[in-house]
Amino acid sequence: SQELEQSPQSLIVQEGKNLTINCTSSKTLYGLYWYKQKYGEGLIFLMMLQKGGEEKSHEKITAKLDEKKQQSSLHITASQPSHAGIYLCGARSLSGNTPLVFGKGTRLSVIA
């Protein structure tokens, strides 16, 4: 079955610093979705990447898709406390019963 591995599992950064979260797939990626979840709440859709080399931005968050590496990266520039939360990647599943498979998330804390 397809798996998405996210790294790091957790991250603590100082406010104003840049950071990167990675999502690596065990199989070819056909569409990659990034979500943000605040503790105890639902997932908020951030952006979708479909083609290799594609790059999208949402406010200070930029995501890229590297199809050859079967990987996507999420980069936050000049982090703020509002960026804190859990970031999850999701992808179209090529096996199993579920249409989309999700990573287990990266927990981001931003400290002043």
Place this chain on the structure above:
Amino acid sequence: DVKVTQSSRYLVKRTGEKVFLECVQDMDHENMFWYRQDPGLGLRLIYFSYDVKMKEKGDIPEGYSVSREKKERFSLILESASTNQTSMYLCASSLDRFYEQYFGPGTRLTVT
């Protein structure tokens, strides 16, 4: 904006009780999903529905059933709640089963 609502944010039930979790979406989406989210295990798909009265098993359907009588509403039923069903339950909807999913705020269910 897509809006997905869930009937309760927090719910406490006793072992053996029948539990109903309801989800409503307002975007005329064909597909609706029920997940549970547990620490260390991530999001796991319980059931999904691609049309009214249609349902498909996800990865962990045991102990659950679903009902979709109207396009906008998807219910998750725990026939006889057990303590191992204590979890965060998330509902989602999407236009196509492989497109981005939009999530509700979640229901934190505790079974005692």
